[in-house]
Amino acid sequence: MQSVTLLAVTKTFDAQAVRDAHAAGQRAFGENYVQEALEKMQSLADLRGSIEWHLIGPLQSNKTRVVAASFDWVHTIDRLKIAERLSAQRDAGLPPLQVCLQVNISGEASKSGVAPADVPALARSVAALPGLHLRGLMAVPEPQGDFAAQRRPHRALARLLFDLNASGLALDTLSMGMSADLEAAIAEGATLVRVGSAIFGSRARQQG
Numbered sequence: 001m002q003s004v005t006l007l008a009v010t011k012t013f014d015a016q017a018v019r020d021a022h023a024a025g026q027r028a029f030g031e032n033y034v035q036e037a038l039e040k041m042q043s044l045a046d047l048r049g050s051i052e053w054h055l056i057g058p059l060q061s062n063k064t065r066v067v068a069a070s071f072d073w074v075h076t077i078d079r080l081k082i083a084e085r086l087s088a089q090r091d092a093g094l095p096p097l098q099v100c101l102q103v104n105i106s107g108e109a110s111k112s113g114v115a116p117a118d119v120p121a122l123a124r125s126v127a128a129l130p131g132l133h134l135r136g137l138m139a140v141p142e143p144q145g146d147f148a149a150q151r152r153p154h155r156a157l158a159r160l161l162f163d164l165n166a167s168g169l170a171l172d173t174l175s176m177g178m179s180a181d182l183e184a185a186i187a188e189g190a191t192l193v194r195v196g197s198a199i200f201g202s203r204a205r206q207q208g
């Protein structure tokens with residue numbers, strides 16, 4: 001079986017929650033909102049050498065510069081323009097920014113992500129950008145009640161990654177699975193699961 005990286009999703013939780021998880025051995029953290037993440041990074045600057053920051057929320061073009069300077073990973077690339085900006089703005093003294101393409105795997109009209117049919121062309125273009133290292137694909141499937149239905153979109157994403165690798169790319173990351181569907185995602189080959197509430201508790205409670 002593949003090994004699975006746990007990405008601890010800390011949106012709405014404070015810097016102390018990150019510090020506590022880090023003290024317990026967790027290294028990779030996911031944030032959705034750039035501003036919120038930057039504030040936490042500042043209060044956790046002493047951990048910078050041993051912590052990995054992943055952006056898993058939407059990225060607007062006016063935020064690419066600060067994201068290129070502060071994050072290790074971006075999971076939500078769905079347009080070439082954003083990828084080109086991140087590549088150009090990534091400091092040459094830093095390792096390339098690790099990125100995934102976000103795929104609208106359930107075909108929901110309201111969801112961000114590139115359509116599955118457009119993935120191969122975007123992947124080829126992003127893989128050629130010098131400031132980025134394309135690692136794989138990410139998705140947030142439509143919620144499903146039962147296990148078999150949860151597996152289907154994850155299987156589709158895994159198939160897309162397989163096809164990209166068969167076409168000559170060397171991608172190793174399937175970022176799929178959240179608290180509600182992580183078992184189904186792992187069963188379909190997830191290499192990284194993004195888990196918030198199952199670790200830190202319900203976010204609704206935090207917002208009062």
Ligand SMILES: *Cc1c(COP(=O)(O)O)cnc(C)c1O
Binds near residue numbers: 011056180196
């Ligand atoms: C919030 C979020 C998660 C974590 O969700 P949980 O249900 O709390 O595990 C994972 N991925 C993305 C893109 C998110 O926005």
